[in-house]
Amino acid sequence: MPRIGIIGGSGVYNPDKFELIDTVFPDTPYGKPSDEILIGKINGVEVAFLPRHGKNHQHPPSSVPYRANICAMKDLGVEMIVSPCAVGSLKEEFQPGDMVIVDQFVDFTKKRDYTFFDDRTVHISIAEPICPQMSDVFDKAAKEMGIRYHRGGTYVCIEGPRFSTRAESYMFRNFADIIGMTLVPECQLAREMGMCYCSLATITDYDAWK
Known part of the structure; x- marks a missing residue:
C-alpha cells in the first residue's frame, strides 16, 4: 500500500517518471474522488496520485470533492500527502517561477465541506497546519536541486473561481x-484524518495588486 499520496493541482495531471501499477476509483461515504487514483512508483517509491481538479480539470475549486479525496487516500493506506499547487504572489520578493513551502494559511473561503465531524463535536489543533518534517525534506531537496524557493509562506485561500479585486x-x-483557492479545506481534512500534509506552491504570476 502507498504511504505517500500526491494530490496534483492545476497543471499537475501526470507526474514525471511515474510507473503505473493500478488504477482505482473508489466509493467513499462522501462520494467519488475527483478522478481515478493512479497507484504506481516514482523512483522505486510507491505513491498514489490524484488530480485534484480531475484529469480534464472538470472540478472548479468550490466543487472539488475534498472530503472524498482525503477519505479515499486514507482508505488506500496513505499517511503523507504532498500537495503541489499554483498560486499568485502578494509580495515583490515572491517571484513568478519560485516555489514556496507553505507553512501557514488564512481562510477566506465560504461554502465548502470543512470537516468530517458534522454529526459530533471534535476540535483539532491546526496552529501548525503543515507538517514540519515533510517541509524539512523538501527544503533539503530544493537546496540540492538549486531551485529558487522560499521556506515558509502564508497562503490566503479564496473561494474562487474569480480572482481577487x-x-x-x-x-x-x-x-x-x-x-x-484549494489549500482549504484540504489540509485541515488531512489533519482530521491524522495524515501529514505538505503544500508545495509554484508562483505563476503576481496577483492584482501589481
Whole structure:
C-alpha cells in the first residue's frame, strides 16, 4: 500500500517518471474522488496520485470533492500527502517561477465541506497546519536541486473561481505572501484524518495588486 499520496493541482495531471501499477476509483461515504487514483512508483517509491481538479480539470475549486479525496487516500493506506499547487504572489520578493513551502494559511473561503465531524463535536489543533518534517525534506531537496524557493509562506485561500479585486489584493498583502483557492479545506481534512500534509506552491504570476 502507498504511504505517500500526491494530490496534483492545476497543471499537475501526470507526474514525471511515474510507473503505473493500478488504477482505482473508489466509493467513499462522501462520494467519488475527483478522478481515478493512479497507484504506481516514482523512483522505486510507491505513491498514489490524484488530480485534484480531475484529469480534464472538470472540478472548479468550490466543487472539488475534498472530503472524498482525503477519505479515499486514507482508505488506500496513505499517511503523507504532498500537495503541489499554483498560486499568485502578494509580495515583490515572491517571484513568478519560485516555489514556496507553505507553512501557514488564512481562510477566506465560504461554502465548502470543512470537516468530517458534522454529526459530533471534535476540535483539532491546526496552529501548525503543515507538517514540519515533510517541509524539512523538501527544503533539503530544493537546496540540492538549486531551485529558487522560499521556506515558509502564508497562503490566503479564496473561494474562487474569480480572482481577487485590486482592493482585495492590497488587503491580502497585509497578512499573506501568496494567494490560491484549494489549500482549504484540504489540509485541515488531512489533519482530521491524522495524515501529514505538505503544500508545495509554484508562483505563476503576481496577483492584482501589481
